[in-house]
Amino acid sequence: MARLVQKFGGTSVADVQKIKKAAEITAAAVAEGHEVTTVISAMGHTTDHLIGLAEQIYADPHGASPREMDMLLATGEQVSIALFTMALQSLGQVARSFTGAQAGIITENRHGTARIQEVRSDKVEATLARGEIAVVAGFQGVTESDELTTLGRGGSDTTAVALAASIGADRCDIYTDVAGVYTADPRIITEARCLPSVSYEEMLELAATGAQVMNARSVELAMDNHVPIRVRSTFMPENPGTLITHRVAAPEYTIAGIALDMNSAVLKLKSLSPISDTKPLEGVSALFTRLTELGIQTDMVMVLKREDEPTSELVFTVEKTTLPRVQQLIEALASALGNPLMQVETDIAKVSVVGRRLTNRPEVVAGVFETLNEAAIPVQMVATGDMRVSVLMPARFGRDAVKLIHKKFSLDEGTITV
């Protein structure tokens, strides 16, 4: 008997028929003798529908009224936990639903992208102790002062892992609409392979670079709390999927996969105020502090200083959805930034090669450049890290770049060790 957390994403509970199917997976695990807690996302397009309502009032409701957006969006999971629990009950199970607040998901007081601070899982524990199934709303929490919050994109994964850590679950199963973690998006690369296992670190890089299987924060949380994760298919539950865990016997290094991110935008600030020795990048520092406070993540940050010019240039990527807020922020900080010229590019694909110890292997970077060069794909910006090489290019080249790089490193033949 194991203690399991099962998380079902939006596509797994898109309608009542799918909810019933997912409930059968939970019931089967209980029949095998497991103690099960489930974490449920909002049904399919519910969140988009709710955002559509709010957009009839505000063009950017997230920015204009973050507290009320959380109040609004939190209803999505509340609907699905009620229906999921009824579906379990109709299968003869004893089950009980919990909002994020009721399940003790305590977050910081930041709307839209709150971080979980603590999980007070005593009610969930009591439910399990009675031999019942706990059905918990993903994506949402509550502050110490009883304000409803949401955790941002992929927040249900975070809820699942945080709960798993809190109740000491043996494993957290993330049920989704794909069979596991692939070497590249299988919708683009038909030869992409499902990885039987992947390390937390590799998964983190894949998530951070646009692989939409799991959210980075939840992988981080699993790593820190030693919660093994299994990513598996709701529609093929017999499939073992991909196990995400600490690497046991690590090879020298490995390319785990190629990620494609079409949701990034590039911001360029030109003619920034001169960098002085006493106040290096004061305005830039203020900008990034504010972005952090707003929960807006940046990626691929560069500061360029031309020898022949006194001013410098800042280039960074953010998610497209955050653009209105980022632009507003830059306008507010304009004088501190030296009234820079702002350029925004949204026609962008970010292709990332994720693996281990890439900085020691210049041949990986070289292979990427060689491939793109041969195909005459223009490269706009490159960032390399210990675990990834990310390349920005015009959006239309993204899919081809993934295909060519996947082939270049023979990922369809097995996870390679160069």
Add this chain to the structure above:
Amino acid sequence: MARLVQKFGGTSVADVQKIKKAAEITAAAVAEGHEVTTVISAMGHTTDHLIGLAEQIYADPHGASPREMDMLLATGEQVSIALFTMALQSLGQVARSFTGAQAGIITENRHGTARIQEVRSDKVEATLARGEIAVVAGFQGVTESDELTTLGRGGSDTTAVALAASIGADRCDIYTDVAGVYTADPRIITEARCLPSVSYEEMLELAATGAQVMNARSVELAMDNHVPIRVRSTFMPENPGTLITHRVAAPEYTIAGIALDMNSAVLKLKSLSPISDTKPLEGVSALFTRLTELGIQTDMVMVLKREDEPTSELVFTVEKTTLPRVQQLIEALASALGNPLMQVETDIAKVSVVGRRLTNRPEVVAGVFETLNEAAIPVQMVATGDMRVSVLMPARFGRDAVKLIHKKFSLDEGTITV
């Protein structure tokens, strides 16, 4: 400056455009210097949509899973308070939404038809003290042990009145899709008049007999707590509507109006166990105790005993929606009831004449019978009380009966004193 509670029903917030219009009414009251708390129902058909989802799992989800139905239905108002608050903010108001739980609406632990036990309005008070608008979810509450509950049909009225009582509001304005309380349903009787005022007691009887303007429990609460209510139109906010309050100078007696209820069903239990002197109606008593526990209201209860038969017959009316649960209950109690023959009639209209001190005025009952007799409308059952005469008839005669009785008592010419 007055302290007001404004309640907007489902038709008043049926879509985002209507929400914006309703928010303008609130903003106008604030502009006049009033302190305003609003109570909002679920948007138009939201509740029906949610029930439809649950019915894909259970034929009678209310009966099968009352706790999860409350979890599900409570999302309806949470959506509308978020949108209503955003609409107020977009008008330049400072506003803050509260779920029932956050607003301190503490209820008993009964799902689907919970009664409010206490209102802990300190958060709402603090919001008003800061000069802000509090936007509270109607229809829902929370138990001491943090379980979500709903208050049953018309529950948002109850929330509004209970809050008004708790914060010492000067008045509770119920905004709805009709102009006020009428002498009969204006959709049936074009000559029906809007009453400028009506007493709590009359309104209670009107509500109990099917007038859908306000829910009986909320009128009772207003009477007990001396909260004046004004029923008025969201779409004609300049209209004064109907004031419900204690009767100041009461005439001898008055017929306030005629109510039509098409939602009742009649249950007949024949061949009940013989009534003994030691255990009079033991099974019947058990039945009504259980109905009360389930929050199912009965009306027009009669026990008939024929001289020539040892057994008796029980006849009573309930709301049609509760029939599955009532029938199940009767089957469970069958042996205690003497295995009676059960008959259910759903083709029923209940027409009620509501007024004051009707028991002292046999001419009212006589007038009702005379009217129905002249029109050859068959009467199936009659119940009279101090404030009403209710008549059951086949559903198809309901509208005509209301028209004829309305005319008989000249209600289009003014509230009459016989």
